[in-house]
Amino acid sequence: MTKAAVFGTGSWGTTFAMLLAGAGTETTLWGRRAEIVEAIDRRHENPDYLPGTVLPDALRATTDPAEALDGADFVVLAVPSQTLRGNLTAWKPHLPPEAVLVSLMKGVELGTTKRMSEVICEVAEVPQERVAVVSGPNLVGEIVLGQPAATVVACPDERVAERLQEACHLPWFRAYTNPDVVGVELGGAVKNVIALAVGVAAGMGLGDNVGAMLMTRGLAEISRLGAALGADPHTFAGLAGMGDLVATCTSPLSRNRTFGENLGKGMTLEEVIAATKQTAEGVKSCESVLELARKHDVEMPITEVVVAVVHDGMPPSEAGMLLMSRSPKPERYGV
Numbered sequence: 001m002t003k004a005a006v007f008g009t010g011s012w013g014t015t016f017a018m019l020l021a022g023a024g025t026e027t028t029l030w031g032r033r034a035e036i037v038e039a040i041d042r043r044h045e046n047p048d049y050l051p052g053t054v055l056p057d058a059l060r061a062t063t064d065p066a067e068a069l070d071g072a073d074f075v076v077l078a079v080p081s082q083t084l085r086g087n088l089t090a091w092k093p094h095l096p097p098e099a100v101l102v103s104l105m106k107g108v109e110l111g112t113t114k115r116m117s118e119v120i121c122e123v124a125e126v127p128q129e130r131v132a133v134v135s136g137p138n139l140v141g142e143i144v145l146g147q148p149a150a151t152v153v154a155c156p157d158e159r160v161a162e163r164l165q166e167a168c169h170l171p172w173f174r175a176y177t178n179p180d181v182v183g184v185e186l187g188g189a190v191k192n193v194i195a196l197a198v199g200v201a202a203g204m205g206l207g208d209n210v211g212a213m214l215m216t217r218g219l220a221e222i223s224r225l226g227a228a229l230g231a232d233p234h235t236f237a238g239l240a241g242m243g244d245l246v247a248t249c250t251s252p253l254s255r256n257r258t259f260g261e262n263l264g265k266g267m268t269l270e271e272v273i274a275a276t277k278q279t280a281e282g283v284k285s286c287e288s289v290l291e292l293a294r295k296h297d298v299e300m301p302i303t304e305v306v307v308a309v310v311h312d313g314m315p316p317s318e319a320g321m322l323l324m325s326r327s328p329k330p331e332r333y334g335v
């Protein structure tokens with residue numbers, strides 16, 4: 001039987017563990033907080049992150065990383081992007097030598113501008129072929145209700161991607177494989193930044209033309225960055241690109257969109273942070289995405305104003321004027 005260890009008992013870690021267990025994979029969750037671990041292991045619930053959801057009886061949980069990792073074929077990582085390096089460094093001594101490491105995270109590391117799979121390869125000292133990424137339009141609030149969804153499993157080794165696909169595929173959760181790890185990761189990380197922008201516009205009371213403009217020009221930014229980093233352009237028309245961008249930018253379930261919406265309504269950054277109980281990756285990753293773009297000489301005007309609004313106190317109305325007053329250009333440039 002295939003075995004998986006999932007690190008992170010937050011909303012997506014717990015939900016993905018449910019999917020794995022539902023697909024017949026023997027799954028153990030690792031969590032920091034003993035009370036959540038006990039609730040999952042004994043009472044089959046995660047009241048903090050998934051209130052009202054009944055978890056599978058077969059799903060185990062522990063606070064001991066060595067216990068979770070014992071015999072694991074897949075080590076699934078679902079902690080905040082900015083803590084991954086420290087977390088994985090601590091878990092490294094217990095990693096099974098042949099295990100495949102799987103990133104569920106949608107962020108870019110501050111300081112290094114590395115994608116999560118790059119951080120994993122570096123810290124765990126494993127080749128790219130032993131690292132997979134799962135990303136797509138996967139809003140937890142819908143998946144836990146059993147609503148149909150699809151995702152992308154990316155790995156340069158097709159057989160590894162197919163094994164992981166099989167380990168999480170369910171009649172109502174379709175996993176597609178894709179060898180383009182760079183494109184899949186960029187799609188997931190940058191759509192959070194665009195969702196912040198769409199949220200700000202919605203919070204200001206602006207309509208669907210503005211939302212569509214930001215999503216479409218946001219996809220152009222993602223594609224330009226992807227081209228500079230060697231991604232397959234087709235990935236951005238797929239589930240991990242356009243699919244996740246649309247879901248995140250339009251859903252009230254998205255933490256990133258909601259964060260932006262609150263800023264657009266006039267709440268201060270401190271008030272919005274206090275109101276945000278879960279990880280909104282774009283808030284930190286907008287800075288690392290912009291730094292990555294500058295390193296590669298890629299123009300990302302929406303990302304620039306998101307950084308200015310979220311981190312430098314620029315009023316949303318000024319950000320909107322800056323974007324609208326850019327010089328006229330062809331729709332397609334710089335790719």
Ligand SMILES: NC(=O)c1ccc[n+]([C@@H]2O[C@H](COP(=O)([O-])OP(=O)(O)OC[C@H]3O[C@@H](n4cnc5c(N)ncnc54)[C@H](O)[C@@H]3O)[C@@H](O)[C@H]2O)c1
Nearest residue numbers: 009010011012013078079083104105106138139140278279
């Ligand atoms: N929730 C979703 O709908 C969803 C869907 C797809 C992908 N993702 C991505 O999955 C990743 C995890 O998101 P989530 O929704 O589970 O977030 P979450 O905020 O719900 O949970 C984060 C988990 O990490 C733990 N954590 C926080 N700081 C930590 C630290 N210093 N060390 C170890 N653990 C720590 C928390 O206790 C919690 O268990 C993010 O990159 C997110 O973008 C989320």
Ligand SMILES: O=P(O)(O)OC[C@H](O)CO
Nearest residue numbers: 136137138139254255256
């Ligand atoms: O709630 P968000 O904004 O982190 O988005 C969740 C997922 O990434 C959607 O696919």
